[in-house]
Amino acid sequence: MKRIAVFASGSGSNAENIINFFTYDPNVSIPLIISNRKDAYVHERALKLGVNSLTFAKKEFDETEKVLSALNEYKIDFIVLAGFLLKVPQNIIDAYPQAIINIHPALLPKFGGKGMYGSHVHEAVVASGEKESGITIHYVNENYDEGSIIFQAKCDVTPDDTPETVANKVHELEYKYFPEIIKNLL
Ligand code: GAR
Numbered sequence: 001m002k003r004i005a006v007f008a009s010g011s012g013s014n015a016e017n018i019i020n021f022f023t024y025d026p027n028v029s030i031p032l033i034i035s036n037r038k039d040a041y042v043h044e045r046a047l048k049l050g051v052n053s054l055t056f057a058k059k060e061f062d063e064t065e066k067v068l069s070a071l072n073e074y075k076i077d078f079i080v081l082a083g084f085l086l087k088v089p090q091n092i093i094d095a096y097p098q099a100i101i102n103i104h105p106a107l108l109p110k111f112g113g114k115g116m117y118g119s120h121v122h123e124a125v126v127a128s129g130e131k132e133s134g135i136t137i138h139y140v141n142e143n144y145d146e147g148s149i150i151f152q153a154k155c156d157v158t159p160d161d162t163p164e165t166v167a168n169k170v171h172e173l174e175y176k177y178f179p180e181i182i183k184n185l186l
Helices: 011-021 044-047 058-063 067-072 090-095 118-127 163-185
Strands: 003-006 028-034 051-054 078-081 098-102 131-138 150-156
Touching: 003 011, 011 028, 011 044, 011 163, 028 067, 028 090, 044 051, 044 058, 058 067, 078 163, 098 163, 118 131, 131 163, 150 163
Parallel strands: 003 028, 003 078, 028 051, 078 098
Antiparallel strands: 098 131, 131 150
């Protein structure tokens, strides 16, 4: 049995999709969601799904002690970042070698790095006239969006697309592929 914690900073639609995907999987349990924002909608989803959710402020993440002790308490062996916007501190990376993955809403190495998250990514993709975008699932290292790439999937970007329509296409890819890739990695 593998035990996953999902880290999310905002809406948490990927967190919900992943939890639903594994509901009846006897080999996977998702007992914990961790956020850095108390008001994130992901907490409401967690409540509805019957999953415990905790909030740690940025300072607590940087100090890592409380976060690591929560991960130990819940016996977590794998961490999934799904719309999590803080950099993961080195202590946490060291505690979970090759066991922390992130999803990025574009085709890395393009449109990654600090400040490139959520709608900012799709705005940049449209503004630069890209013909395609997509998702990148990658291992997490000490730099934003630079860990080794596990999987990518593409969607078309047409002249009619807006950041919102690109976001919708990218979300569809995320919902379709992210749980499957997690399952394969476990
Ligand atoms: C997702 O599109 C995810 O790829 C992106 O934030 C969104 C969260 O949506 N992550 C990043 O931009 C990380 N750099 P959700 O909260 O509804 O799952």
